[in-house]
Amino acid sequence: xxxxxxxxxxxxxxxxxxxxxxxxxLGIIIGVGAVITMIAIGQGATKVVNDQISSMGTxxxxxxxxxxxxxxxxxxxxxxxNLLDEGDVKAIQETIDGVLYVSPVYSTYGQLKYGSNNWxxxxxxxxxxxxxxxxxxxxEGQYFYPSEVESxxxxxxxxxxxxxxxxxxEDPVGKTMRIRHIPFTVKGVxxxxxxxxxxxxxxxxxxxxxxxTVSRLIGQRWRFMTIMVSAVSKxxxxxxxxxxxxxxxxxxxxxxxxxxxxxxxxDIAEAANTVSKTLTVLLASIAGISLLVGGIGIMNIxxxxxxxxxxxxxxxxxxxxxxxxxxxxxxxEAITIxxxxxxxxxxxxxxxxxxxxxxxxxxxxxTPWSIxxxxxxSCAVGIFFGWYPARxxxxxxxxxxxxxx
Amino acid sequence: xxxxxxxxxxxxxxxxxxxxxxxHALRGIxxxxxxxxxxxIMGASGSGKTTFMNxxxxxxxxxxxxxxxxxxxxxDMDDKAITQVRNQKIGYVFQAFYLLPRTTALENxxxxxxYCRKMSTKERKEKAMYALEVVGxxxxxxxxxxxxxxxxxxxxxIARAIVNDPVFILADEPTGNLDTRTSxxxxxxxxxxxxxxxxxxxxxxxxxxxxxxLRIITFRDGKVISDVPNNDVHIASVDLKKLPxxxxxxxxx
Numbered sequence: 001x002x003x004x005x006x007x008x009x010x011x012x013x014x015x016x017x018x019x020x021x022x023x024x025x026l027g028i029i030i031g032v033g034a035v036i037t038m039i040a041i042g043q044g045a046t047k048v049v050n051d052q053i054s055s056m057g058t059x060x061x062x063x064x065x066x067x068x069x070x071x072x073x074x075x076x077x078x079x080x081x082n083l084l085d086e087g088d089v090k091a092i093q094e095t096i097d098g099v100l101y102v103s104p105v106y107s108t109y110g111q112l113k114y115g116s117n118n119w120x121x122x123x124x125x126x127x128x129x130x131x132x133x134x135x136x137x138x139x140e141g142q143y144f145y146p147s148e149v150e151s152x153x154x155x156x157x158x159x160x161x162x163x164x165x166x167x168x169x170e171d172p173v174g175k176t177m178r179i180r181h182i183p184f185t186v187k188g189v190x191x192x193x194x195x196x197x198x199x200x201x202x203x204x205x206x207x208x209x210x211x212x213t214v215s216r217l218i219g220q221r222w223r224f225m226t227i228m229v230s231a232v233s234k235x236x237x238x239x240x241x242x243x244x245x246x247x248x249x250x251x252x253x254x255x256x257x258x259x260x261x262x263x264x265x266x267d268i269a270e271a272a273n274t275v276s277k278t279l280t281v282l283l284a285s286i287a288g289i290s291l292l293v294g295g296i297g298i299m300n301i302x303x304x305x306x307x308x309x310x311x312x313x314x315x316x317x318x319x320x321x322x323x324x325x326x327x328x329x330x331x332x333e334a335i336t337i338x339x340x341x342x343x344x345x346x347x348x349x350x351x352x353x354x355x356x357x358x359x360x361x362x363x364x365x366x367t368p369w370s371i372x373x374x375x376x377x378s379c380a381v382g383i384f385f386g387w388y389p390a391r392x393x394x395x396x397x398x399x400x401x402x403x404x405x
Numbered sequence: 406x407x408x409x410x411x412x413x414x415x416x417x418x419x420x421x422x423x424x425x426x427x428x429h430a431l432r433g434i435x436x437x438x439x440x441x442x443x444x445x446i447m448g449a450s451g452s453g454k455t456t457f458m459n460x461x462x463x464x465x466x467x468x469x470x471x472x473x474x475x476x477x478x479x480x481d482m483d484d485k486a487i488t489q490v491r492n493q494k495i496g497y498v499f500q501a502f503y504l505l506p507r508t509t510a511l512e513n514x515x516x517x518x519x520y521c522r523k524m525s526t527k528e529r530k531e532k533a534m535y536a537l538e539v540v541g542x543x544x545x546x547x548x549x550x551x552x553x554x555x556x557x558x559x560x561x562x563i564a565r566a567i568v569n570d571p572v573f574i575l576a577d578e579p580t581g582n583l584d585t586r587t588s589x590x591x592x593x594x595x596x597x598x599x600x601x602x603x604x605x606x607x608x609x610x611x612x613x614x615x616x617x618x619l620r621i622i623t624f625r626d627g628k629v630i631s632d633v634p635n636n637d638v639h640i641a642s643v644d645l646k647k648l649p650x651x652x653x654x655x656x657x658x
Contacts, residue, residue, distance in 0.1 A: 005519055016507040315503045318464065319565065320492020320520035322485060398464050402503070 006325060010332035017305075024301040025341035027294030028381065032345025032374040033352060034287035039370035040353035042280030044363040049272040053265060055193050055202065057134040059100070059234055060265045061241055063088075063227040063248065084225045084248075084260075089127075091251060092229060096243045098236035101129035105226045106213050112166055112206065113178040119165045123179060123206045125213020126228075131157075133230040136207075141173035141188030149209040154216065157188040159203035182216050184208060237264045291374075294341075295381035302334055302389035313393050314401030327394035334386020335379065342378030346371055410473075411572060411604055412438040412461065417470035419456050430456040432627040434470070438573075438606065443599045445615035445635075446608045448624030455577070457624065458608045462575045463491050475572055492521050496566030500578035502558045504550040510537065510561045511546040517569045536564040540594060556587035563594060573604035580614050586648045592617040593641035617641055 014021045065084050086104060093102045106125035111118055124130070128146050136157075144155045156179070163172050172186045184206075193202040208217075231240045245262045252260075306313070313326055321329075350366050357364035417434040420427050431453045438444055448454035459465040460472065463479055472480045479490060496517075497503075504513045514533040518524055524532075537543045540560040550558055559579060566574050576595065580588035596617060599605050607618055615621050616639045623631040 002523060005523075009519060012508075012512075311503070312505055315505060316516070316520070317488075318462075318491060318497055318503075319517040320488055320569075322488040322520075325520060399459055402464070402499070 003328065006328045007332055010329050010336060013329070014333055014336060020301065020305065021337060024298055024337050025344065027297035028291070028338050028341030028378050029294075029345040029348060031287070031291030031294035031381075032342045032378050033349035034290045035284060035374045035377070036346055036349025036366060036370055037353045037356070038283035038287040039280060039373075040349070040364040040366045041356065041362060042276065042283045043365040043367050043370070044357065045279055046273065046276035047365050048363045049276050050269065052195065053269045053272060055135075056265055056268075057228075057230060059231040059237055060133055061229040061231060061237060061244065062261075062263050063092075063229065063244060064261045064263065065225065084227055088248060088251060089227055091247055092227065092244055095247060096240060098232050098240045098243075099229055100232045101133045101228075101230045103127040103130040103133060103228050104210050105130065105228055106210050106218055107226065108213070108218050110180045110217060112162065113181075114166045114172075114175065117166050117168060119162060121159075121162050121204050121206055123208060123213065123217065125208055125210035125217070127210055129230075130207065130228060133228045136193070137191045139189045139191045140171070141186070144187050144209055149211055152211040152215055153209060154182065154184045154212055155187050156184045156206050156208040157190060158186055158207075159190050159205040160192040161201055161203040162206055163189045179206065179208070180217055184212075231264075234266070237266050288377075291377055291381065295338075295385045298334055298337060298381060299385035299389060302330065302386055303392070306330070306389045306393045309393075310396060310401050310404040313396055314398060314404065317396075317398045318402060323394040326396075327390050330390030330393050331383065331386045334390065335382035338378045338382030338386075339375075342375050345378070346374060349374070409439045410437050411440045411442075411475060412436070412606075413471075413473040414460075415471045417457075417460060417472060418468050419453075419460060419465070420468045430627055431460070431467070434629060436622070436629065436632070438604070440572075441599070441602055441604055443595070443605045443617075443619045444607065445618035445621045446606065446624065447610065447612070447615050447621055449610060451626075452624040453627040454608055454610075454624045456627075458575065458577050458606075461606060462495055462497060462577075463487050492517055493569055494572045496569065496571035496574040498559070498562050498566050498574060498576035498579045500581040502550070502555075502562045502582070504558055504561060504565075506550060509547050509549055510542060510553065510564075513550070513561055514564045514568050516565060521569060533564070533568055536568040537561070539567065539598075540564045554587075555583050556590055559583060559587075559591050560594060563591070563598075567598065567603070573606055574598065576605065576607045578609055579607070580609070580611065586645070586650070588614065589641050589644050589648060593645060596641050 063084065084104075089102055089104045092099060103126045108123050108125070109120065110123050112121050113119075127149055128143060130136075131143050138157075139160070141157070143157060144153065148155050156177075158166075158172060158177075166172070166177060167175065172189055175186050176183045177186055178184070190203070190205075190207075195201055229240065229244065231237045241262050241264050245260070248260055248262075313321075316326060353364045353366055356362055414434055414436045417431055417436075418429070419431040420429050422428075434457060446454050446457065456465070460467050463474075467480055470480065471478055474490065474494060479487065482490065504510075505516070511530070511533050514536050515529050518529045518532060534543065534546060537546055540563050542557060542560050542564065545553060545557060545561075548557075550561070553561065559582075563574075563579075566576075574595075579595075580591055583591060592614060595605055595607065599619075605618075607614070609615055616635065616637060619635050619638060621631075621633055621635050622629055
């Protein structure tokens with residue numbers, strides 16, 4: 001008999017026992033749904049971390065002075081020789097291959113004022129390259145110019161959070177705000193970047209030329225510098241990183257490696273990815289176990305159903321069903337259950353993931369491979385756990401089956 | 406060789422092994438059944454008639470002997486071919502009807518057609534519907550077995566037996582689960598089918614039922630002890646008129 005007719009028989013048989021069919025499906029629905037949801041959550045977490053890391057900029061390498069933790073005391077004790085200076089920036093720019101942009105960053109905090117509004121925000125004194133390294137694009141206005149950096153102009157570009165809190169809906173471009181009582185002209189407002197991988201608001205920032213920042217806001221004595229570098233390509237990052245380390249060691253002769261940290265975006269991404277991958281695998285294996293249990297459920301019910309339907313099998317064989325027909329019928333029933341269950345599971349899992357994402361404010365991401373995995377697995381479960389009961393049914397002795405009470 | 410011979414068994418034996426003991430259910434049967442015969446096989450339980458019926462119906466295989474059905478030795482066939490024979494050449498009617506539950510009368514009748522050659526759904530439905538008309542249940546096509554009376558269920562089973570136009574109908578105690586009047590009604594149907602040219606082999610232990618057949622073969626201890634024409638053939642339709650009508654089942658729908 002042809003496969004289509006057997007499929008029809010199998011479908012009819014499933015349709016005749018709706019409750020049993022549904023209960024069998026339930027295991028697969030829950031299993032597949034769990035796999036989809038769990039992977040969506042895991043993938044979502046990975047995506048968030050990756051987005052945050054890439055929001056740092058493109059191919060970014062940071063050079064941090066290791067005295068950062070004890071800024072003031074280290075400054076006093078170790079002297080200026082160990083701290084990064086503008087000479088280092090220049091040297092990196094001029095001598096190292098594979099460097100695209102370099103910018104010093106001086107960080108400080110200060111009270112910001114506009115009219116009667118005030119806000120405490122972090123201030124970054126940087127060069128114009130900083131915008132390129134960090135991929136900071138403008139919402140309105142413009143960046144400051146290299147000439148303004150050179151002349152130490154009192155201009156700045158502000159983040160969205162600062163714009164919102166200080167200007168309260170007014171257009172900040174062209175307005176004069178005060179940073180520690182010193183008037184700065186706002187040249188531009190940055191597009192929002194959201195929270196960083198450390199959970200900090202990246203929009204709560206004022207960026208001013210580093211020259212102005214050092215001379216007007218920090219003062220020579222308290223300066224503390226980070227150097228931001230961007231490599232020409234991802235592949236060049238390790239090389240550039242190593243070269244910078246060597247260069248700085250030479251320039252600050254006598255210092256040990258511990259005085260500087262040269263860290264790339266890749267390092268940070270790798271560390272973060274390890275965590276989120278572990279999370280995904282963990283969630284997926286928990287879901288996988290429930291899928292396995294669902295499969296065993298199918299086998300269980302199919303076995304019971306073979307026993308329950310011994311007489312039916314006998315009747316079918318008596319009127320002309322071959323062993324193959326019976327075998328196929330039962331296998332198709334099992335596959336159908338797991339496939340339909342799988343499809344419902346995908347829909348449920350997907351919906352659950354979306355609902356979770358919205359109510360819990362989690363980032364979720366349903367990937368094609370997780371759907372493929374779930375469908376493939378549920379098919380495999382159907383065939384694997386359907387085979388044994390189907391064989392049992394096909395190998396029944398006809399007379400025993402007919403006489404079975 | 407007589408061309409009219411449908412079934413020819415020679416030296417048929419069947420031995421079961423039950424633990425250490427061999428049970429000789431059939432001890433050598435020689436029998437010919439012609440086309441268009443209506444044979445009743447009689448015998449007490451343990452006589453071997455059920456075993457014989459299983460062999461005749463190709464539900465089981467003989468230990469030794471030959472069984473020619475329609476000129477072909479069925480005893481030598483492989484499983485696949487036997488399945489075909491069951492499907493195309495034999496129509497079964499069982500004591501307990503053996504209809505599929507939760508399956509309409511029409512679908513039950515269609516069942517043998519599902520397992521034979523490719524046939525369009527329409528053709529299958531028409532054939533099944535025709536078989537239901539023959540047994541007088543066309544109006545019950547959409548009913549489920551549990552909505553039908555015992556007699557009706559057995560008639561659905563008979564429709565299923567004839568739907569594939571088999572060479573003979575094998576009925577195993579078809580009236581065993583029915584009351585007297587319904588039994589006679591079923592026998593009336595068999596007599597009608599016989600008069601239309603069907604070969605019928607009826608296995609029963611009830612003398613009353615065997616009287617409707619034309620030839621009576623009696624088994625005892627695995628052997629045929631008598632094989633005689635029935636000299637007192639009862640006509641079911643005549644008997645029915647004598648039986649009181651118990652209109653209890655007909656109203657069930």
